[in-house]
Amino acid sequence: MELCEIRLRDLIRPPAKVLTDAGVQSGMTVLDFGCGPGGFSLAAAQIVGRHGVVYAVDVQPAALESVRRGAARRGIDNLRPLLGNEISQVPSASVDMVLLYDVLHIDPDPASARALLETIHRVLKPDGVLSVRDHHLEETPIVTQVTGGGLFRPAEHNRWAFQFEKSESVETAP
Numbered sequence: 471m472e473l474c475e476i477r478l479r480d481l482i483r484p485p486a487k488v489l490t491d492a493g494v495q496s497g498m499t500v501l502d503f504g505c506g507p508g509g510f511s512l513a514a515a516q517i518v519g520r521h522g523v524v525y526a527v528d529v530q531p532a533a534l535e536s537v538r539r540g541a542a543r544r545g546i547d548n549l550r551p552l553l554g555n556e557i558s559q560v561p562s563a564s565v566d567m568v569l570l571y572d573v574l575h576i577d578p579d580p581a582s583a584r585a586l587l588e589t590i591h592r593v594l595k596p597d598g599v600l601s602v603r604d605h606h607l608e609e610t611p612i613v614t615q616v617t618g619g620g621l622f623r624p625a626e627h628n629r630w631a632f633q634f635e636k637s638e639s640v641e642t643a644p
Contacts, residue, residue: 485513488630489569492601497521498566501593503557503586504528504573508537514569515541515549522548525565529554557589565593568600571631574615575606584619591621594636603631 489510494500496519502511504527511526518524526537526549534551541549552559568590574583590600600622602612612632616622622634 483630485510486517488603489514489517491628492567492569492631492633493599494518494567499523499525499564500567500569501525501527501557501560501565501590502569502571503590504570504576505537505551506530506533506572508533508540510569510571511537511549512540512544512546515546516544518548520548524549525557525560526551527554527557557593560593562592563595563598566595566598568594568598570600570602570604572604572606574602574604574612583615587616587619587621591636596636598636599625600634600636601631602634 494514494517496517498518499522500514500518502508502514502524505511506528508526511524515522515524526534528534528537528551531553534553537549537551541547570590573586594600600616602616604612607615609627609632613624616632616634617624620637623637625633625635627633
């Protein structure tokens with residue numbers, strides 16, 4: 471998604487509104503996977519406040535630099551930008567909500583998707599929520615991709631995103 475498209479999207483659907491509808495609250499720990507220039511990360515950091523933390527994860531260093539600049543401009547100090555492979559620094563079972571917004575369509579390789587979902591499963595608390603939206607995909611491919619490996623089960627769907635919770639039993643990868 472180009473930067474001008476992201477800005478237009480954020481005007482039409484303000485990230486703070488999307489996040490509050492998804493259940494982001496004060497004091498939470500949120501991980502924004504594929505954060506891009508940081509619209510959702512910055513909004514989440516403001517919502518969770520000084521008692522919460524937001525990890526902004528992206529594979530593009532330029533995206534993380536944009537997040538850093540945005541946080542500095544807004545005086546936000548609870549946002550932790552991480553390059554993709556640095557996600558290993560996020561402690562297991564420490565995150566209340568993972569945002570996976572406009573990411574699923576990027577790499578259609580099933581092994582990559584499985585690895586991503588395993589990482590998300592690792593960092594989520596037992597009662598944590600995976601919030602997914604992807605304007606490139608319809609409902610069935612989203613639900614199938616997220617639930618197909620047995621790591622997650624559908625929880626609910628709000629106006630903006632699909633919510634998933636961790637499954638009790640986990641299928642092993644073939």
